[in-house]
Amino acid sequence: MPGLRNTLRDLRAARSMTQQELADQIGVTRQTVIAIELDKYSPSLETAFRIARVFAVPLEQVFQYDPPHGKKK
Amino acid sequence: MPSLSYREKSLYGELLADLAVFLPYFVYMHLHDATLTVSIIAASVTLLILIRIVLQGIIAAFSRSRLSDERDRLIRLRGYRAGYLTIVAIMLVLMSMLWLHSSLHQIKPEHMALHFLTVFFGVLMLAEVVKTIAQIVAYRRPM
Numbered sequence: 001m002p003g004l005r006n007t008l009r010d011l012r013a014a015r016s017m018t019q020q021e022l023a024d025q026i027g028v029t030r031q032t033v034i035a036i037e038l039d040k041y042s043p044s045l046e047t048a049f050r051i052a053r054v055f056a057v058p059l060e061q062v063f064q065y066d067p068p069h070g071k072k073k
Numbered sequence: 074m075p076s077l078s079y080r081e082k083s084l085y086g087e088l089l090a091d092l093a094v095f096l097p098y099f100v101y102m103h104l105h106d107a108t109l110t111v112s113i114i115a116a117s118v119t120l121l122i123l124i125r126i127v128l129q130g131i132i133a134a135f136s137r138s139r140l141s142d143e144r145d146r147l148i149r150l151r152g153y154r155a156g157y158l159t160i161v162a163i164m165l166v167l168m169s170m171l172w173l174h175s176s177l178h179q180i181k182p183e184h185m186a187l188h189f190l191t192v193f194f195g196v197l198m199l200a201e202v203v204k205t206i207a208q209i210v211a212y213r214r215p216m
Contacts, residue, residue, distance in 0.1 A: 028142040031078040031212075035144065040215040044143050 005064045009037045011055045026050040079136040080145045081212050086128035088205045094121040095198045102191060110187045114194050148211040156204030160196055167192045 012022055019037075023030045026047055035041035036051075043051070052059045077085075098117045102110075133139065171192055174180045180188055 027140075028144065029078045029080075029138065029140050031076065031081070032142050032144045034076075041144055042216075047143060 003066050003068055004042050005039060005066065006036060006062055007064075008033070008051065008062060011057070011062065012037075015055070022051075022054065025054050078145070078212075079132070079139045080141055080148075081209070082132045082136060083129060084205055084209050084212075086132050087125065088202070088209065090121060090124040090128055091198070091202050091205060093124055095202065098198070099195070102195075110191050114190065117194075144216075147216070148208050151211050151216075152204040152208035155207035156200040159200040159203040163196050163199060164193075167196060 008022075012019070019033045020030045023033045026033075027050070028043075028047060032041065032043075036043055048059060048063055052062050055062065094117050098113065101113065171180070171188060175182075175185060
């Protein structure tokens with residue numbers, strides 16, 4: 001997704017958590033976790049909060065939004 | 074080979090079943106007179122249901138998790154939208170053609186219902202295939 005990045009892979013690696021374990025905890029399939037990590041899918045707000053909760057970090061630490069260049073606020 | 078979720082495997086099963094039934098149907102309808110339309114359509118639908126049940130049963134038996142999540146639901150909606158647009162677009166074209174042939178007296182009035190049924194079923198088949206392919210593609214594309 002243009003503009004939306006995440007640190008899911010790093011957060012998961014730091015906790016030695018598998019994609020399947022994370023998927024089970026947030027109630028999605030492993031393929032969805034893979035898609036989120038590869039920036040191929042932007043999760044719903046609810047799932048995003050669930051992810052942040054699993055890692056016990058603020059939402060901004062998991063997901064970052066960089067507005068496309070040349071666009072005003 | 075990327076790992077496939079249960080829903081993706083299920084879609085490939087659907088596509089396989091659709092093609093196994095629809096391709097012979099279209100070939101038959103192209104080569105033969107459409108006088109047996111009702112029987113052929115009934116047989117096709119029955120065969121499609123049977124093949125789908127068998128394939129889905131096999132896929133379910135070999136899948137550990139049958140979980141469906143928000144991404145699956147979103148992709149399902151996208152597929153239905155593609156299918157709906159296909160129905161609207163092709164139905165409009167084919168109905169216009171049917172009307173044109175009918176106006177030019179190339180279709181006998183007593184055969185009109187059969188031709189309508191053939192067109193209607195054909196459009197539904199195409200829309201089903203488009204829907205399934207759209208969903209399969211959506212799983213591989215960023216969204």
